[in-house]
Amino acid sequence: MKKHSARVAPLSACNSPVLTLTKVEGEDRPRENVVGTTDLQTAAGQTGAETSSNRRWLHCCIRVTTVQVQKALWGVAMVICVCSSWAGSTQLAKLTFKKFDAPFTLTWFATTWNCLFFPLYYVGHLCKNPERQTPRQRIRECCKFFGDDGLSPRVFFTKVAPFGLLWILTNYLYLQALRKINTTDVSALFCCNKAFVFLLSWIVLRDRFMGVRIVAAILAIAGIVMMTYADGFHSHSVIGITLVVASASMSALYKVLFKMVLGSAKFGEAALFLSIVGSANFVFLSIVPIILYFTHVEYFGSPENIPWAYLCGVAGLLFAFNILVNFGIAITYPTLISLGIVLSVPVNAMVDFYTCDIHFNTVRLIAVFIICLGFLMLLLPEDWDQWIIQLSTKLRKRDEPAEGSGEAGAGTTLGWRGRSRASTYAR
Numbered sequence: 001m002k003k004h005s006a007r008v009a010p011l012s013a014c015n016s017p018v019l020t021l022t023k024v025e026g027e028d029r030p031r032e033n034v035v036g037t038t039d040l041q042t043a044a045g046q047t048g049a050e051t052s053s054n055r056r057w058l059h060c061c062i063r064v065t066t067v068q069v070q071k072a073l074w075g076v077a078m079v080i081c082v083c084s085s086w087a088g089s090t091q092l093a094k095l096t097f098k099k100f101d102a103p104f105t106l107t108w109f110a111t112t113w114n115c116l117f118f119p120l121y122y123v124g125h126l127c128k129n130p131e132r133q134t135p136r137q138r139i140r141e142c143c144k145f146f147g148d149d150g151l152s153p154r155v156f157f158t159k160v161a162p163f164g165l166l167w168i169l170t171n172y173l174y175l176q177a178l179r180k181i182n183t184t185d186v187s188a189l190f191c192c193n194k195a196f197v198f199l200l201s202w203i204v205l206r207d208r209f210m211g212v213r214i215v216a217a218i219l220a221i222a223g224i225v226m227m228t229y230a231d232g233f234h235s236h237s238v239i240g241i242t243l244v245v246a247s248a249s250m251s252a253l254y255k256v257l258f259k260m261v262l263g264s265a266k267f268g269e270a271a272l273f274l275s276i277v278g279s280a281n282f283v284f285l286s287i288v289p290i291i292l293y294f295t296h297v298e299y300f301g302s303p304e305n306i307p308w309a310y311l312c313g314v315a316g317l318l319f320a321f322n323i324l325v326n327f328g329i330a331i332t333y334p335t336l337i338s339l340g341i342v343l344s345v346p347v348n349a350m351v352d353f354y355t356c357d358i359h360f361n362t363v364r365l366i367a368v369f370i371i372c373l374g375f376l377m378l379l380l381p382e383d384w385d386q387w388i389i390q391l392s393t394k395l396r397k398r399d400e401p402a403e404g405s406g407e408a409g410a411g412t413t414l415g416w417r418g419r420s421r422a423s424t425y426a427r
Helices: 037-098 103-128 136-148 153-180 181-190 195-203 212-228 235-262 267-284 287-294 307-329 334-342 342-353 362-378 384-426
Strands: none
Touching: 037 153, 037 334, 037 342, 103 153, 103 307, 103 334, 136 153, 136 334, 153 235, 153 267, 153 287, 181 212, 181 235, 181 342, 181 362, 195 212, 195 235, 195 287, 195 362, 212 235, 212 342, 212 362, 235 287, 235 334, 267 307, 307 334, 334 342, 334 362, 342 362
């Protein structure tokens, strides 16, 4: 398994990518040496050196704080964009099915847009990297991710094609679920993806066991059961819930298998991989929508009646969502990106409340709440308990100096009075 400095596991849907992009910028700083011939000059030189050191330290602190503030501000913008793109694509897909009831054709059309990933990445590469490479050179370098032989036919059918099928299944099952149940339930249930990722990575990848994540997984499963109970176990809602849970499972399987088979990928490698998935979808699966059309499984009348604006809107929003989720980590924290995904649930709920005849009973609200709570619990870092211990320790130490400072102040006052009396007696 390969290791890289920047890591991303590209995923079409609810995904918190594990990606670290480290950019170290060197800064040459002049050193100042002060040489004096007298004791006064030496003392002045030492004072100047301390002042210069303090200034450099202050400048470094300000710079670090500025970087953190910038990442936080970018994170706020990223949360809004991720939430808007994911909720917007879900709502627009729901509206599209009223005029174009062809979920697989919509899945094929949206997946084909993945071909644009590598061209967009290459344009950014030309703008940022001083050592400009030709597209062929860049593709050859990124193909090393698949092994020493590059992207051979054997590698394609064993390491790329299975992930393309999982990508198609994830999106197709999600869109099928939208035809059965409302967008609020679909977006909330799909957040169980994080719990499934944890369970699979714990079993398959032997990741670290964490009690809080087990609790989160239990909450996710309990939310699925309560969501089913909210509609009275009707066949229509049970089928929709089963479809979205299957979609979340395919999404989790995609991510875990990607980590196990391919390891980690840099930005260029991930962009090339997603473009290959989109190209393979266009080449090998273009015949499927045609077959579904002529067999009247997904019959939408004349091609002139196709709502291209809706189709392009859904595909564009999904494409933007995948860009933000897989590559947004370059400018902000991954936790904020995942937060944008879970915030799409209340956004969809508000839209459904004003546009659909949805009944938010107590059971449904509790189910949505505990699923979102489990999602947020899965975002906790592995050493979150140590952070709490350190924070409590700092708070205790902050109170102790306050008491000690009072005693020290009293001792200082007595000492000052004693010295003043001694000086008076000396007189």
